[in-house]
Amino acid sequence: MSAAPGPTAKTERLLNLVLCLLYTRRPLPKSRLRDMVPQYASAASDEAFDRMFERDKDELRELGIPLVTEELSGIWDDEPGYRIHERDYALPDLTFEPDELAVLGLAARTWAQASLAGPAAEAIRKLKAAGIERDEDSLVGIEPRLRTTEPSFDAIRRAVIAQQTVTFDYRRPDGEVASRRVQPWGMASWHGRWYLTGHDEGRGAERVFRLSRIVGEVVPDPKAPAYAVPPGHDATASVRRSTSGRPQPEPAVLRVRAGQGHTLRRRAQSVEEVDEYWSRVSVEYGDVESLADEVVGHGADVVAERPVELVLAVVRRLDGALTAHGATS
Amino acid sequence: MTPPRQRPGTGETATARLARLLTLVPWLSNRPGISVEDAATGLGISEDQLRADLDLIFVCGYGQMPDEMIEVDAEGDRIVVRNAETIARPLRLGIDEAITLMVGLRALGKVPGLTDTDAIDRALARLEEATGAIGAVAGRVSVSIDDDGDDTAGLLADARRALAGHRRVHLRYLVPSRDETTERDVDPMRVVNLDAHWYLEGWCHRAQDTRLFRLDRIEELTVLDVDGTPPATARVRDLDLGTFQPGPTDQLVVLRVDRGARWVSDYYPVESVTELGDGGQEISLRTGDTEWLRRLALRLGGLGTVVSPASLAQEVAYAARAALTAYDLES
Numbered sequence: 239m240s241a242a243p244g245p246t247a248k249t250e251r252l253l254n255l256v257l258c259l260l261y262t263r264r265p266l267p268k269s270r271l272r273d274m275v276p277q278y279a280s281a282a283s284d285e286a287f288d289r290m291f292e293r294d295k296d297e298l299r300e301l302g303i304p305l306v307t308e309e310l311s312g313i314w315d316d317e318p319g320y321r322i323h324e325r326d327y328a329l330p331d332l333t334f335e336p337d338e339l340a341v342l343g344l345a346a347r348t349w350a351q352a353s354l355a356g357p358a359a360e361a362i363r364k365l366k367a368a369g370i371e372r373d374e375d376s377l378v379g380i381e382p383r384l385r386t387t388e389p390s391f392d393a394i395r396r397a398v399i400a401q402q403t404v405t406f407d408y409r410r411p412d413g414e415v416a417s418r419r420v421q422p423w424g425m426a427s428w429h430g431r432w433y434l435t436g437h438d439e440g441r442g443a444e445r446v447f448r449l450s451r452i453v454g455e456v457v458p459d460p461k462a463p464a465y466a467v468p469p470g471h472d473a474t475a476s477v478r479r480s481t482s483g484r485p486q487p488e489p490a491v492l493r494v495r496a497g498q499g500h501t502l503r504r505r506a507q508s509v510e511e512v513d514e515y516w517s518r519v520s521v522e523y524g525d526v527e528s529l530a531d532e533v534v535g536h537g538a539d540v541v542a543e544r545p546v547e548l549v550l551a552v553v554r555r556l557d558g559a560l561t562a563h564g565a566t567s
Numbered sequence: 568m569t570p571p572r573q574r575p576g577t578g579e580t581a582t583a584r585l586a587r588l589l590t591l592v593p594w595l596s597n598r599p600g601i602s603v604e605d606a607a608t609g610l611g612i613s614e615d616q617l618r619a620d621l622d623l624i625f626v627c628g629y630g631q632m633p634d635e636m637i638e639v640d641a642e643g644d645r646i647v648v649r650n651a652e653t654i655a656r657p658l659r660l661g662i663d664e665a666i667t668l669m670v671g672l673r674a675l676g677k678v679p680g681l682t683d684t685d686a687i688d689r690a691l692a693r694l695e696e697a698t699g700a701i702g703a704v705a706g707r708v709s710v711s712i713d714d715d716g717d718d719t720a721g722l723l724a725d726a727r728r729a730l731a732g733h734r735r736v737h738l739r740y741l742v743p744s745r746d747e748t749t750e751r752d753v754d755p756m757r758v759v760n761l762d763a764h765w766y767l768e769g770w771c772h773r774a775q776d777t778r779l780f781r782l783d784r785i786e787e788l789t790v791l792d793v794d795g796t797p798p799a800t801a802r803v804r805d806l807d808l809g810t811f812q813p814g815p816t817d818q819l820v821v822l823r824v825d826r827g828a829r830w831v832s833d834y835y836p837v838e839s840v841t842e843l844g845d846g847g848q849e850i851s852l853r854t855g856d857t858e859w860l861r862r863l864a865l866r867l868g869g870l871g872t873v874v875s876p877a878s879l880a881q882e883v884a885y886a887a888r889a890a891l892t893a894y895d896l897e898s
Contacts, residue, residue, distance in 0.1 A: 246623060248581035253588060253627045261629035261653045276631060297582050302661045328656035330697045338690035345671025345690075348712075354667045359611055361664035363590050364657040366609075369597035380727065382675065382712045382760035398707050399662055409829075424707040430762025450833055467707065474709045493893075500741050500748055504786075535862035536746065538889040553894050556887045558869025563884035 251277035255294060256303065260327060265308040265319025295320070303327065329364055339365070344380065352386040384427060388449035393456035394434050398422045403439075403462035407453040415453055420445070421465045424473030428481065435476045437465070446480040489520040490529055491544040498539035502532070518543075526551055534559075584620075587612075590657045591620060592637065595648040602644050621646065629653055665698045669705040674712045678760075679720035712760050719765055719782040723758065725790055726767045726782065730755040735795030736769075739787040740780055744859035748786060753778070754797040768804065770797035777801055817853040820860055821874040824848050828870035831863070849874070861886060 254275045258266065268291050272278045281287035298305050304326040310319040334342065342365060346358040386392075390406065397404045401422070408418045421437040423444075431448060438445035489507050492499070494517050503509060506519045523529040530551035533540050542552045579587075591610055595601065598609075607614045621639050628636030628650075638649040660668075669691065676687045695702040713719075729736045736755060741748050753769040756777070760766070764781050771778040777797075819838070824831050826846030831837075841849040854860060857879050864873055864883040873880040 245579075245581045245584070249584045249588065250623060250627055252581065252585045253624070254629075256585070256589070257627060257629040257653050274630060301582055301586050301658070303658060324656075327658060329659050331656070332693055332697050334690065334693065335686070337686040338693065341672060341675060341686045342668055342690050342694075345668050345675060348671040348674065349667050354663055357661065357663035358667035358671070360587075360590065361660055361668050363594060363610065364660060364664070367590060367594040367597060367657045380678075380758050380760070382671075382678075384671075384674075384710060384712070385762070395708070399666070399704055424709065426708075427710040427712075428763070430764070471707075472709070473707065474711055498746055500746055501743050504741070531866045534865045534868070534890070537862075537865060537886040538893060539746070541890075541893040549894065553891065555865060555868030556891045556894075559865050559867065560884055560887040560891065562869040562872040563864065563880045563887070 247277055247280075251275060252294060252298065256298065256322065259305060259320060259322040260324060262321050265310055265321045267310055267317045267319050269317070271320065329367075331368075332365065333368075334365060344382070348382045348384050350383065352384050353392050354386065385430070386432065388432050388452070390449050390452040390456050391432060393458075394422065394425060394432075394449060394452075397456065397458055398425050398434070400458075401465070401467065403459045403465070404456050405459065406456045408447060409451045409453050418445075418447070419459075420447070421462075423467045423471050424476075425449075426473035426477045428474060428477045433473070433477045435471070435473045444476065446477055486523055486526075488545065489522050490542070490548050492519045492521065492533060493517070493541040493543055494519045494536075495539040499536055502536075502540065530555060586658070588620060588624060589654060592624060592648060592651050592654050593657050595646055596651050596655065599647045599649075600645045603641070603646060604644075606646055621648075624648070624651075660698055660701070662701055662704065665694070665701040666705045666708055668694060669698075669702065670708050670710050674710040677711065678713050679723070712763055713765070722782045722785055722788055723765055725788050726755060726758050726765075729790045729795060730758060732790075733795050735791045735793040736767075737787075737789040737791055738780060738785055741784045741786055743784065744856060744862070749773070752791070753780065754795040754801070756797055756801065756803055769795075770801040777804060779804070817855040818857065818876065819851060819853055820857065820876065820879065822850045822852070822860075822864075822871055823874050824850060824867070824871040828867050831867075831871060857882075865890070 254277065255271065258271060258274045266274075268288075271291070272281075272287055278287055278290065281290055295305055303322060305320060305322050306326075307318045307320060310317055343362055346362045349355050349358040352358075394404070396402075403419065403421050405417060405419045407415050409415045419439040420434065421439065422434060423436045425432060425434050427433075431450060434447045434449060436445065436447075437443070492502060493512065494502060496515055496517065499519065502519055502521055503517070506521050508520050510518045512518050521529070526545070526547045530542070530548055533542050533548070534552050534555045542548045594610065595606060598606070601609075603614050603617060607617045610617065612620070618641070621641050624637050625639040626636070630636070634650070637651045638647075640647040640649070672687050672691045672694070676684050676691070698705075726736070728734075734755075736753050738751050738753055739748055740751060751771050751773040753767070753771050755767055755769040757768050758765060759768055759779070764783065766779045766781050767785070768777065768779050770776075822831070823843070824847055829846070829848060832840045832848055832850050835852060837850050837852045839851050843849060860873070860879060861882050864871055864879075865887060873883055
């Protein structure tokens with residue numbers, strides 16, 4: 239018998255336990271398992287063995303192994319028996335076509351830089367365990383990548399999957415931090431950022447949270463009452479609604495210097511040449527402040543003409559920037 | 568619960584290792600005679616780790632009689648694992664495993680202009696069949712990797728065609744940070760999607776270097792009838808850090824922002840952030856091109872101030888004054 243140190247001995251013990259429970263045709267009482275798994279011999283007392291066995295059972299179930307308790311018949315009748323049914327344990331016999339394996343591989347590689355890189359790679363190994371190696375790179379050259387740089391990603395993902403109410407501190411765009419209590423409905427990656435959708439208990443309404451604005455720990459509340467995710471909830475649609483305003487009825491009108499303002503010209507509804515130095519460009523917009531941000535970045539090359547709110551927002555920014563960077567010089 | 572992400576072997580927990588072994592055993596049983604090197608690569612572990620794993624499974628079985636134990640033959644460079652029928656198949660997909668594949672497939676299926684979506688649909692259907700209820704849970708996590716939509720579908724198809732056929736492309740490309748359109752010849756190396764935008768990465772003959780071109784900023788793409796094999800020295804960039812990668816020789820810029828402009832340190836890759844106590848921050852970042860910073864400072868409209876270099880602060884003041892002139896004339 240190997241005299242392997244701690245963690246290795248424990249892996250051996252758990253692997254032997256899994257093999258015994260899968261191999262058996264009838265449920266086994268734990269006294270029998272104590273004899274079958276050699277590592278249990280190290281248990282100093284009945285109590286120590288009981289504790290060890292209980293912990294092992296819990297850990298196997300946490301891994302998703304369907305270890306079940308069944309009634310024993312015959313001489314064992316006052317003791318429960320344990321086993322793992324192969325039909326519940328094993329990955330169904332899936333035969334994937336080479337092109338299907340190729341897209342599955344691509345789907346897994348999407349997560350290569352995310353916190354789920356490990357599970358994604360393991361999933362592919364499981365699907366290929368049967369020995370299929372051949373796959374066709376049908377989507378040649380394409381490499382989608384998802385990133386999960388937000389520290390709260392894993393905690394939020396677990397809460398969404400487990401449907402578990404969570405509390406966290408959330409920073410609004412103006413910097414104010416407040417505690418929020420949320421029943422998670424879903425999560426979505428949109429424009430490269432992760433969002434949580436759910437019912438905000440404090441606000442009594444659906445809200446969308448950007449994960450990068452979650453400050454500190456996400457605390458699950460296991461005692462919170464169960465809740466239902468509204469049928470048909472579409473996290474992406476909620477995020478889209480919350481992040482984009484409706485277009486204004488009238489387009490904004492800008493004066494753009496010749497050969498400049500390419501981004502504005504590209505999406506212009508109309509471009510009219512004023513003279514050889516300037517064009518007049520009208521663009522659709524949703525939010526005055528966002529358009530002002532864009533216009534002001536072009537400096538003296540783009541001048542806001544209409545609406546007046548836009549002109550004021552641009553001038554306010556320019557004044558502010560001038561004051562901050564030495565109006566006196 | 569998900570075991571913490573870690574490399575096998577470095578502080579791997581006993582249960583995480585067990586989970587790995589439950590896949591390793593059927594994987595190896597189905598590949599009798601595989602070399603140690605190939606097996607380690609396929610399993611994503613080091614050769615040392617693989618040998619340690621083989622030593623472990625060698626002493627395991629459903630009993631202690633030789634015929635009850637897993638047989639491992641790894642004398643030379645070849646591995647044979649036998650008598651492991653009890654775990655002939657891997658454990659079902661865990662919830663995280665199923666979700667990564669399903670969410671990834673669904674995202675791929677929405678990429679416009681892909682002609683091969685049939686394989687995606689079939690793979691998804693098979694996976695849903697195999698995982699049952701997990702499919703519904705996976706639906707709660709959604710990903711849109713393509714915000715540009717149909718506008719770039721044609722460009723995406725052209726870029727892929729050039730890549731597959733090793734053709735050089737000619738681009739008319741918009742550089743928004745400098746608001747200028749440039750013309751360049753590029754030898755395509757790959758098409759990447761990052762933060763929901765598509766990029767063509769290739770050897771740029773103008774820059775004599777590898778460059779990333781965002782598809783929605785390409786004004787025109789022409790596939791040339793010229794061989795587009797990139798030079799042997801061309802290397803794709805490591806995209807772990809995103810598309811914006813400052814170099815060590817880039818200029819250090821210090822920016823002070825008010826509470827209302829804290830998003831800046833969220834949005835841009837910064838080198839350091841110091842909290843100022845009043846909700847503001849002092850941010851330092853490196854950049855080879857200060858033009859976008861000048862634009863940013865104007866946009867922040869006093870909520871952000873360039874502290875150094877002084878020359879950049881002067882540029883911002885100059886640009887603001889020049890722009891205000893237009894409004895003075897009108898009023």
